[in-house]
Amino acid sequence: MVKRTWSTIIASAIIIGAGAAGVFWIHEHSADQLQDGPRLAVVEVKDTKNAATTTASKQTVKKTRKQIIEESQKKVVTIESSSGLGSGFLYNDLGDVVTNAHVVEGMKEVTIRTLNHEEYKGTVIGIGEETDVAVVRVPDLKKVKPLAIAKSKAETGDEILALGSPLGLENTVTTGIISGVGRSFEIAPYIYSNLYQISAPITHGNSGGPLINAETGEVLGINSAVVEQEGGIGFSIPITSVLKQVQAWSKKPSSPTAIQTAGGNGTESISTSAEAEGLVTEFYNSLNLSDYVTAYALLGSEWQSSTSYAKFSEGYLNTSYVTIGEVSSIDKGNDGMEVTAVITADERRDGEYVTTKYKVTYQVASENGQLKILHGKGKKVK
Numbered sequence: 001m002v003k004r005t006w007s008t009i010i011a012s013a014i015i016i017g018a019g020a021a022g023v024f025w026i027h028e029h030s031a032d033q034l035q036d037g038p039r040l041a042v043v044e045v046k047d048t049k050n051a052a053t054t055t056a057s058k059q060t061v062k063k064t065r066k067q068i069i070e071e072s073q074k075k076v077v078t079i080e081s082s083s084g085l086g087s088g089f090l091y092n093d094l095g096d097v098v099t100n101a102h103v104v105e106g107m108k109e110v111t112i113r114t115l116n117h118e119e120y121k122g123t124v125i126g127i128g129e130e131t132d133v134a135v136v137r138v139p140d141l142k143k144v145k146p147l148a149i150a151k152s153k154a155e156t157g158d159e160i161l162a163l164g165s166p167l168g169l170e171n172t173v174t175t176g177i178i179s180g181v182g183r184s185f186e187i188a189p190y191i192y193s194n195l196y197q198i199s200a201p202i203t204h205g206n207s208g209g210p211l212i213n214a215e216t217g218e219v220l221g222i223n224s225a226v227v228e229q230e231g232g233i234g235f236s237i238p239i240t241s242v243l244k245q246v247q248a249w250s251k252k253p254s255s256p257t258a259i260q261t262a263g264g265n266g267t268e269s270i271s272t273s274a275e276a277e278g279l280v281t282e283f284y285n286s287l288n289l290s291d292y293v294t295a296y297a298l299l300g301s302e303w304q305s306s307t308s309y310a311k312f313s314e315g316y317l318n319t320s321y322v323t324i325g326e327v328s329s330i331d332k333g334n335d336g337m338e339v340t341a342v343i344t345a346d347e348r349r350d351g352e353y354v355t356t357k358y359k360v361t362y363q364v365a366s367e368n369g370q371l372k373i374l375h376g377k378g379k380k381v382k
Helices: 004-012 065-073 239-251 273-288 292-297 301-306 309-314
Strands: 076-081 084-090 096-099 109-113 119-127 134-137 159-164 172-187 190-198 210-213 219-227 233-238 267-269 319-331 337-349 352-367 370-381
Touching: 065 159, 065 210, 076 096, 084 159, 096 239, 119 239, 134 239, 159 219, 190 219, 219 239, 233 239, 273 292, 273 319, 273 337, 273 352, 273 370, 292 309, 301 370
Parallel strands: none
Antiparallel strands: 076 084, 076 109, 084 096, 096 134, 109 119, 119 134, 159 172, 159 210, 172 190, 190 233, 210 219, 219 233, 267 352, 319 337, 337 352, 352 370
C-alpha cells in the first residue's frame, strides 16, 4: 500500500518513456539476490606500468569520469517503437538489452540504435506485467562487452550518471546524486517499490536507460519515472531488485503476445487489458502536467477531426487535477478494449474549486500501428 506521504507523487508521477495514452475529454456534452547468468562485465582495469619493480602484482587504476562516460555510452542504446523513443543498455554478452516494460509494451520487435547510429532489430524476450522492466534480444550485438552490474545497492549521497535519450536527444548524460532511497508508489499498471530518488535531470526518452555509479561505472538502476511538478525529481529501479528476473528471461526467453491485427477498419485489437488501462492512466498524467499537445496526440483521428486542439485544450483550462481510480477493461475483440474508470476532477467554477466524480468509458485500439483512444463517453456520478 502506498503511504499517504507519497500521495502527491503518485498523483503527479509520470512514466517517462515513449509509451503514449489517450482518453475521453470531460465536457458538458458527455521486485533481491544476484544469481549467476550470462557472463557479466567486470569493471576493473589493471595497469603494470607503474608497478614496483620488486613485485609482480598488478595495480588497479581508477577511471576518470570522462572515461566512464565514454565507455558507458557505447553500451547504451536508443529504442524505437510505434509509441516513440526510449532507452536501454547491454547487460550481458548475449546481446540482451534491459529497458522499461512501458517502452516496449505491446511490441514483439523494436528498432535498436547504437552510439554510432547503426540500427538493428531487437526481439522482446521478457516483459513485466507489474514490474516496469523488460529485456530485448539483439543478435547483432552478441559478444559486445556489456556494462558492469553493481553487486550492492547504492546509498544516499552516492554520485551517479543518468544516460539515455531524453526528448530524443541521444547519448545524453546528466549528473547528480542518490537523493533518497526506499521510495515506493504505483503508476498503473506498474508497481514501483524501493526506488532510488535521484537529482540527475531525466525526462521523456530517458526511460530504460542506466543509472551508473559515477566512481565505478557500474549499473545501479534503471531510470523509470519523473515527477515534473515537484522540481523534476527522478526515480530509478535498483538493478539488484530485478536482476534475478532479467537473467531468467535471458536464460529462457518468452514470446509476449503483441497487438494482433483485426483488419477491416484499420484498427487492431489489444492483447492485454494492462496495455489499454495504462493508456488511459498515462493520458490523465499528461493532462495533470498541462501537456495538452501530448494528450491530444493520443486521440484517434476521428475524435481529432471532430474536436480541434484549441477546443480540446480549452476544455481543460479550468481543471486543475484529475485522480484516476477503479480502472477495468473488457476485451471487445476486433473493436479493441473497452476501458472503464472512475475519475475525480478538481475543477474551477465561478472562481471556486469543486470536486466532481465521473465514470468514463473508452474504446482503445491501434490505429495505423499506434494505440489510440478512438471513442469515449462519460457521466457524473455521486
